[in-house]
Every structure is written in C-alpha cells, then in structure tokens.
Amino acid sequence: MRRRVIVIGGGASGLSAAIAAAEQGASVTVLERQPRVGRKILLTGNGRCNLGNENLAMLHFHGTNPYASAIMQQFDTKKFFRGMGLYTRTDAEGRMYPASGTAASVLDALRFRAEQLGAEMLCDRQVTGLKQTGKKWQIICGDTQFMADAAIVAAGGSAAPACGTDGNMFPILKRLGLTVIPPRPALCPVPTDAAIVKPLKGIRVRAEASAYAGGKCVRRERGEVQFTDRALSGICIFNLSRIAAMHGTKAEIGLDLLPDYSGAECAEMLQELVKQRGEYPAAELLSGLLPKRVGEVWVKAAFGTANAAAAELLHSEAAQRHLLEVLRGRRFPVTGTASFAQAQVTAGGIAGQSLTKTLAAKGLPGLYICGEAVDTDGDCGGYNLTWCWASGVYVGKFAANQNNM
Ligand SMILES: Cc1cc2nc3c(=O)[nH]c(=O)nc-3n(C[C@H](O)[C@H](O)[C@H](O)COP(=O)(O)OP(=O)(O)OC[C@H]3O[C@@H](n4cnc5c(N)ncnc54)[C@H](O)[C@@H]3O)c2cc1C
Numbered sequence: 004m005r006r007r008v009i010v011i012g013g014g015a016s017g018l019s020a021a022i023a024a025a026e027q028g029a030s031v032t033v034l035e036r037q038p039r040v041g042r043k044i045l046l047t048g049n050g051r052c053n054l055g056n057e058n059l060a061m062l063h064f065h066g067t068n069p070y071a072s073a074i075m076q077q078f079d080t081k082k083f084f085r086g087m088g089l090y091t092r093t094d095a096e097g098r099m100y101p102a103s104g105t106a107a108s109v110l111d112a113l114r115f116r117a118e119q120l121g122a123e124m125l126c127d128r129q130v131t132g133l134k135q136t137g138k139k140w141q142i143i144c145g146d147t148q149f150m151a152d153a154a155i156v157a158a159g160g161s162a163a164p165a166c167g168t169d170g171n172m173f174p175i176l177k178r179l180g181l182t183v184i185p186p187r188p189a190l191c192p193v194p195t196d197a198a199i200v201k202p203l204k205g206i207r208v209r210a211e212a213s214a215y216a217g218g219k220c221v222r223r224e225r226g227e228v229q230f231t232d233r234a235l236s237g238i239c240i241f242n243l244s245r246i247a248a249m250h251g252t253k254a255e256i257g258l259d260l261l262p263d264y265s266g267a268e269c270a271e272m273l274q275e276l277v278k279q280r281g282e283y284p285a286a287e288l289l290s291g292l293l294p295k296r297v298g299e300v301w302v303k304a305a306f307g308t309a310n311a312a313a314a315e316l317l318h319s320e321a322a323q324r325h326l327l328e329v330l331r332g333r334r335f336p337v338t339g340t341a342s343f344a345q346a347q348v349t350a351g352g353i354a355g356q357s358l359t360k361t362l363a364a365k366g367l368p369g370l371y372i373c374g375e376a377v378d379t380d381g382d383c384g385g386y387n388l389t390w391c392w393a394s395g396v397y398v399g400k401f402a403a404n405q406n407n408m
Pocket residue numbers: 011012013014015016017034035036037040041042043044046047048049052053054055128129130131157158159160162163166167168169171172346347348373374375376384385386387388389391
C-alpha cells in the first residue's frame with residue numbers, strides 16, 4: 004500500500020516536501036488556502052528569486068532549531084533544481100538566482116516536477132484542524148476531512164500575510180502540545196525617530212550599521228542604508244532587524260558613515276575639507292564625501308546648526324573630533340517594531356525542543372514541520388529559501404516512509 008502524505012501549504016517548503024515524498028512513491032496531496040500555490044516565491048528577490056547561497060555558514064541562520072545545520076549540509080540547491088530542469092547562476096557575493104532571472108521559472112520548475120510525479124494540488128483549502136486517530140492523521144478543512152499516514156505542516160510563518168501566511172497554524176500546533184516561540188517580524192525596516200529620518204527620506208548611503216542592545220553592540224553589518232520617513236532600511240538594516248524586534252525600545256542602531264576609512268584618514272580628510280571649504284556654510288562641508296543633505300543633517304546634529312561658516316564651527320581639533328565621532332557613531336533609537344506586512348520572514352515559530360531530528364513533532368509520530376514554520380530564520384541572501392527547500396525535501400522523505408519518528 005502506498006503511504007498517503009498530506010502537505011499543508013503550497014509554498015517553497017511545501018512544494019519541495021511534496022516532490023520528495025512523491026519521489027519516494029507516496030501518494031501526495033498539497034492543501035493550499037490561496038487560489039494558487041507558490042505566490043510568495045514569485046515575490047522573492049524582487050521577482051528574481053535569490054534561491055540559495057554558496058556560503059551556508061551557520062552564522063547566517065538564527066533560532067532554536069538544533070538540526071538546521073545538519074539538514075542544510077546534506078542538501079545541494081543547484082542539484083535539486085537542475086534535477087527539474089532549472090539552471091542557476093551565482094553572483095560575486097555567492098547569491099544564487101535562476102539562470103532565467105525570473106522567480107516565475109522557479110515556481111514553474113517546482114509545479115511541473117510535482118505534477119509529473121502525480122502530486123495532487125488542491126487550492127482554496129484552508130486547514131483548520133489536525134487530529135491524531137490511531138496511527139493516522141485527520142486533516143480538517145472546514146467541512147471536509149482528509150486522512151493520511153503522515154501530515155507535513157509547511158504553512159510558513161506570519162510574515163507577508165497577504166500571501167496567506169498569517170501564523171494561523173501556530174495555535175493549532177500549540178493545542179497539540181508543541182511549543183511556539185512567539186513570532187516576530189524579521190528582515191524588515193527598523194522604525195526610528197521620524198524627526199531625524201524624515202528629512203532624509205529616499206536617500207541611500209554606504210555605512211556600517213551596528214545593533215546595540217542595552218548599550219552593548221551585538222552585531223555589525225556593512226552595506227547600503229536607506230532612510231524612509233520613519234525608519235532605517237536597506238539590506239544591512241534588514242539583517243539587524245531581528246535584534247531590534249527582540250529588544251524593542253532597549254535597542255539602538257549606530258551608523259558609521261565613513262566605514263571604509265581609518266581614524267587617521269578621516270581626521271586628515273576633515274582637516275583638508277575645512278581648509279578647502281572653510282568660508283562656506285558648514286552644511287556644504289561634506290558634500291564631496293556624502294550626499295549633501297546627509298552632511299548637513301549630521302553637522303546640525305553635532306553642533307545644533309549647519310548655517311555658520313565651516314571654519315568657524317570647526318576651528319578647534321576638539322570640534323573636528325566631535326564631528327567625526329558623530330559621523331562614525333551616531334545612534335538611532337529603536338522606537339517600535341515593523342509590521343509583519345513589512346517583513347520578509349518570521350523569527351520564531353515551532354521551537355527546536357518540540358522537534359525530533361527528523362523534524363517530526365515530539366510524541367506525535369507522523370506529524371512533520373518544515374520551512375518558515377520552524378523557528379529557523381536566515382539573513383538576506385538566499386538563506387531562507389535554502390532552509391525551505393532543504394527542510395521540505397528532508398521531511399518529505401521521512402513522511403513517505405514507514406518509520407515515523
Ligand atoms: C517580499 C519577499 C521577498 C523575499 N525574498 C527572498 C529571497 O530572495 N531569498 C530568500 O531566501 N528568501 C526570501 N524571502 C523569504 C522566503 O520567501 C520565505 O522564507 C519562504 O517563502 C517561506 O517558505 P514556506 O514554504 O515556509 O512558507 P510560504 O512560502 O510562506 O508558504 C506557506 C503557504 O502555506 C499556505 N497556508 C498557510 N496556512 C494554511 C492553512 N491553514 N491551510 C492551507 N494552506 C495554508 C499559505 O497560503 C502559503 O502559500 C522573501 C520573502 C518576502 C515576503
């Protein structure tokens with residue numbers, strides 16, 4: 004008798020799980036609450052889908068799941084997709100994209116392979132309950148019920164709720180006894196004092212951004228920082244956002260606007276600039292180094308005005324030192340948390356302590372969890388999708404075989 008496997012959620016991890024289970028000979032049905040599967044995949048990487056990364060060092064992954072590293076080490080993203088006719092290319096930073104340059108071809112590859120293997124996809128079916136009945140699982144979709152030998156929860160987290168992912172499966176899993184680490188938005192802008200950033204809206208600068216919690220620096224990232232009317236944004240800020248969400252208003256973000264220069268180089272540049280532009284208003288002093296508006300706002304933050312002549316404001320070594328300190332270490336208060344609608348992923352989810360090493364729910368044989376629903380989240384750079392493909396394939400294989408653990 005073929006094993007019957009039901010996959011809850013037709014996203015990145017659910018489609019991977021369905022393919023892996025079907026390849027093992029199981030009879031597979033995917034239940035997806037949206038009218039179509041894979042909607043979120045189409046949005047990834049700005050429509051280009053950053054589907055993996057050459058460098059899978061664990062420092063790029065976070066959460067309480069102790070099995071993430073081992074699961075990802077045995078997975079080969081390129082091979083997985085090549086096996087379904089999708090070629091990839093890798094950029095200078097190790098990020099992998101489909102060779103076609105479009106996320107749609109990733110979804111097509113997954114759909115075609117799942118269809119070829121006979122996996123059934125039922126859309127507009129929201130799972131509302133899960134019950135263990137003897138050795139079987141009863142999957143409830145409103146008035147309809149499905150019986151299965153194994154159920155795989157691949158329903159994502161709470162980020163991007165417009166894609167069908169609003170955390171609705173967490174209470175259901177909690178009722179079954181699993182521990183849910185409270186979901187928090189991650190890979191999102193960090194809200195800060197609007198009075199500081201609003202005048203800079205739309206400007207981008209290269210910077211080193213540091214996340215401070217309780218005054219202590221917890222993580223540093225270099226890259227482009229973008230100012231919005233009430234937040235700091237950009238990839239390096241996204242990578243710090245889970246810390247900001249964890250510590251709330253006890254967190255701060257520090258910005259070094261001259262990250263590529265040593266202290267001595269900065270001091271020399273400032274001295275030169277004061278000589279070259281001393282007779283102009285201090286607002287003009289830094290426009291050869293930084294976007295003009297940024298220079299003006301930072302000078303004002305240091306001295307309360309940017310209208311006085313630069314030579315007048317910066318006549319002393321102490322004044323120049325002070326401006327450099329502000330340029331290299333100004334701190335922005337974290338004033339709140341971004342919404343899940345602004346977040347690319349969820350930090351939190353099913354705790355590692357509730358899972359066995361096969362990602363089965365402890366004490367509930369035949370129930371597996373994968374993808375973003377697990378408390379594993381990654382940095383920007385293809386890490387989240389890598390986890391989804393790898394964990395989906397991993398649980399798909401176990402679910403399709405008898406030995407539920
Ligand atoms: C804008 C954006 C850009 C991103 N870009 C990248 C990127 O370039 N690279 C990267 O690595 N990561 C990226 N991510 C993150 C990545 O897309 C997600 O981590 C990943 O798609 C999660 O996959 P998943 O299978 O766990 O869940 P999802 O893909 O979220 O799929 C879960 C599915 O389950 C369905 N579902 C939920 N509840 C139920 C229910 N009760 N019954 C039935 N179905 C249900 C949902 O409708 C959904 O289709 C991005 C995210 C966003 C929002």
